[in-house]
Amino acid sequence: MFKKIQNWFDERIGLTELINEFNGERIPARGGWAYTLGSLLAFLFTIQVVTGIFLLFYYVPYFPMARNATYYIKHHVLFGNILLGIHLWGAFTMIFFLLVHMSRVYFSGSYKKPRELQWVVGMVLFSVVVVLGLTGYMLIGNENSWWTINVLTNVASHTPVIGGFLRIIVRGGTETSVLTMQHIFAVHVWLLPIIVIMFIPVHIFLIRKTGEQGLPLEYKNSKLADDDINKWKHPDATVPFFPNQLYKDMIVALCVFAVVYMLAVVYGAPIGPMYRPLALNFAPEADWYFLANEELLKYFPGHGLIIFSTFLVPTIGFAILFALPFIDRGHERSPFKRPAAAVLGILFLLLLVYLTLIGGEPKAPATV
Amino acid sequence: MTKSSEESPSRRTFMMVVIGLISAVVGVAVAIPILGEVLSPLFKKRDIVWSKLGKVSDLKNIEPLVPKFVPVYFRVKEGWTVNTLPRQVIVVKDITGKLYFFSNQCTHLGCPLHWIPARQKFMCPCHGGMFNVLGKVVGGPPPRPLYVWVHKIENDTVLIQNKFLDNPKERGV
Numbered sequence: 444m445f446k447k448i449q450n451w452f453d454e455r456i457g458l459t460e461l462i463n464e465f466n467g468e469r470i471p472a473r474g475g476w477a478y479t480l481g482s483l484l485a486f487l488f489t490i491q492v493v494t495g496i497f498l499l500f501y502y503v504p505y506f507p508m509a510r511n512a513t514y515y516i517k518h519h520v521l522f523g524n525i526l527l528g529i530h531l532w533g534a535f536t537m538i539f540f541l542l543v544h545m546s547r548v549y550f551s552g553s554y555k556k557p558r559e560l561q562w563v564v565g566m567v568l569f570s571v572v573v574v575l576g577l578t579g580y581m582l583i584g585n586e587n588s589w590w591t592i593n594v595l596t597n598v599a600s601h602t603p604v605i606g607g608f609l610r611i612i613v614r615g616g617t618e619t620s621v622l623t624m625q626h627i628f629a630v631h632v633w634l635l636p637i638i639v640i641m642f643i644p645v646h647i648f649l650i651r652k653t654g655e656q657g658l659p660l661e662y663k664n665s666k667l668a669d670d671d672i673n674k675w676k677h678p679d680a681t682v683p684f685f686p687n688q689l690y691k692d693m694i695v696a697l698c699v700f701a702v703v704y705m706l707a708v709v710y711g712a713p714i715g716p717m718y719r720p721l722a723l724n725f726a727p728e729a730d731w732y733f734l735a736n737e738e739l740l741k742y743f744p745g746h747g748l749i750i751f752s753t754f755l756v757p758t759i760g761f762a763i764l765f766a767l768p769f770i771d772r773g774h775e776r777s778p779f780k781r782p783a784a785a786v787l788g789i790l791f792l793l794l795l796v797y798l799t800l801i802g803g804e805p806k807a808p809a810t811v
Numbered sequence: 812m813t814k815s816s817e818e819s820p821s822r823r824t825f826m827m828v829v830i831g832l833i834s835a836v837v838g839v840a841v842a843i844p845i846l847g848e849v850l851s852p853l854f855k856k857r858d859i860v861w862s863k864l865g866k867v868s869d870l871k872n873i874e875p876l877v878p879k880f881v882p883v884y885f886r887v888k889e890g891w892t893v894n895t896l897p898r899q900v901i902v903v904k905d906i907t908g909k910l911y912f913f914s915n916q917c918t919h920l921g922c923p924l925h926w927i928p929a930r931q932k933f934m935c936p937c938h939g940g941m942f943n944v945l946g947k948v949v950g951g952p953p954p955r956p957l958y959v960w961v962h963k964i965e966n967d968t969v970l971i972q973n974k975f976l977d978n979p980k981e982r983g984v
């Protein structure tokens with residue numbers, strides 16, 4: 444019976460051949476667990492899309508109602524707390540593993556020729572996913588949403604020349620209003636997810652075109668010199684994607700999903716009180732992945748310097764990350780043979796952790 | 812019979828130009844209304860209204876140099892709705908008896924200020940901006956003194972507009 448169905452498809456579109464080609468991709472053999480991170484991200488994103496679609500059965504993107512609709516999902520919809528919890532913790536987990544995946548391809552030098560485009564497309568994905576996180580935070584319609592919208596659109600307004608227009612366009616007017624929420628909704632639910640849905644296949648297509656490079660230790664049997672580009676073309680041993688790599692991918696996906704699910708069930712998604720523009724003692728807080736940036740805003744006082752924290756430092760930082768493969772062009776892959784890159788990478792990660800930790804400290808005025 | 816493009820390079824060029832042109836025309840035709848839709852807020856006038864804050868005689872009685880937070884409600888058109896925007900007005904009387912009407916939004920990036928009596932300062936919970944009771948920056952990143960609401964006094968009533976004085980870029984609000 445199954446054979447017959449398979450033949451039906453094969454006679455018409457050669458399905459078996461297609462599947463075999465997809466599954467037969469050769470993956471370097473030694474570092475399989477390190478290569479699960481990319482598919483983990485694709486997995487987590489799928490979960491976000493599925494849970495997100497069903498949150499829309501109840502959610503209302505209207506500022507005076509959004510928070511109560513979210514509250515309703517959490518407290519009155521059967522298992523709504525789990526659905527909302529998965530969407531929240533899934534988002535956090537995704538951003539965390541984005542950083543891990545980026546670090547892994549950074550330290551294994553995977554962004555070097557011929558894989559520059561993989562890195563650039565990855566950076567597009569990274570930027571879009573972070574904005575998805577921020578816009579999601581704004582859609583709850585609670586106090587933090589309200590102040591985050593105000594603060595971030597004000598940050599945007601410091602962009603040279605177009606800043607003022609930018610803020611008005613994003614807000615749908617001079618003030619944060621119901622139109623602002625509608626815009627953010629459209630961006631969070633349609634625009635950005637579609638960009639991710641388009642770019643993940645591009646990312647994976649590119650990786651399949653060049654082949655997975657993997658960790659430098661895949662090449663240790665090679666007799667060629669480290670800075671010889673040919674050394675990095677043929678890993679010592681490979682395994683087929685299916686089932687070897689997919690098996691590991693699935694195990695990692697399950698473990699991470701179990702943690703996300705537990706966090707969703709045990710902690711759920713905090714919703715907080717309705718936004719109150721009149722609040723007198725409210726201290727707005729950013730999500731954890733934005734705390735480093737938030738901390739940056741505390742330095743550079745005064746009129747002349749504000750542009751450093753709101754525009755120059757973040758923009759230049761992002762530009763350097765985007766252009767990394769074109770800046771660091773040596774052929775060395777091993778982090779031990781590229782001490783400058785390795786040290787800078789570690790310092791950058793430490794700085795990120797440090798800024799996040801002090802950015803997350805309780806703010807003085809609220810507690811005085 | 813029509814010639815295939817392999818036989819006639821000029822025909823090939825012609826077809827490529829047509830393909831390109833059609834894509835460009837459709838692209839531009841769709842982009843125009845989309846751009847209009849996205850940029851539309853730039854061409855909308857903001858709804859500016861006056862709203863009553865309270866009696867001058869009452870406000871004159873507050874203690875000097877102790878800020879009083881008074882809510883004000885602006886009923887304004889926002890897109891397709893009419894909404895009430897609640898906002899805080901910080902009323903301060905200086906030692907000469909002059910009244911100031913500040914906004915409680917930090918001039919850095921707009922967080923809500925807290926008045927800390929022990930320190931006689933407005934403190935911003937976001938990035939540590941500090942203002943003294945008359946709105947001057949005394950610490951942290953804010954680039955300018957507190958915003959002052961556009962206000963006027965008509966037969967003993969203070970009226971406030973949903974607009975700040977001296978704010979050409981219309982920040983805040």
Ligand code: HEM
Binds near residue numbers: 479482564569646647
């Ligand atoms: C939604 C986000 C992302 C998804 C779904 C994704 C998916 C993947 C997958 C499935 C792989 C192959 C397996 C592996 O090496 O892990 C991969 C590799 C790669 N990714 Fe991503 N990725 C994402 C984000 C990023 C980001 C943010 C960057 C860097 C800025 C990046 C850069 C790379 C590079 C350079 C490789 C090639 C690794 C090699 O050949 O050794 N990716 N990605």
Ligand code: FES
Binds near residue numbers: 922937
């Ligand atoms: S918003 Fe007040 S210090 Fe930044």
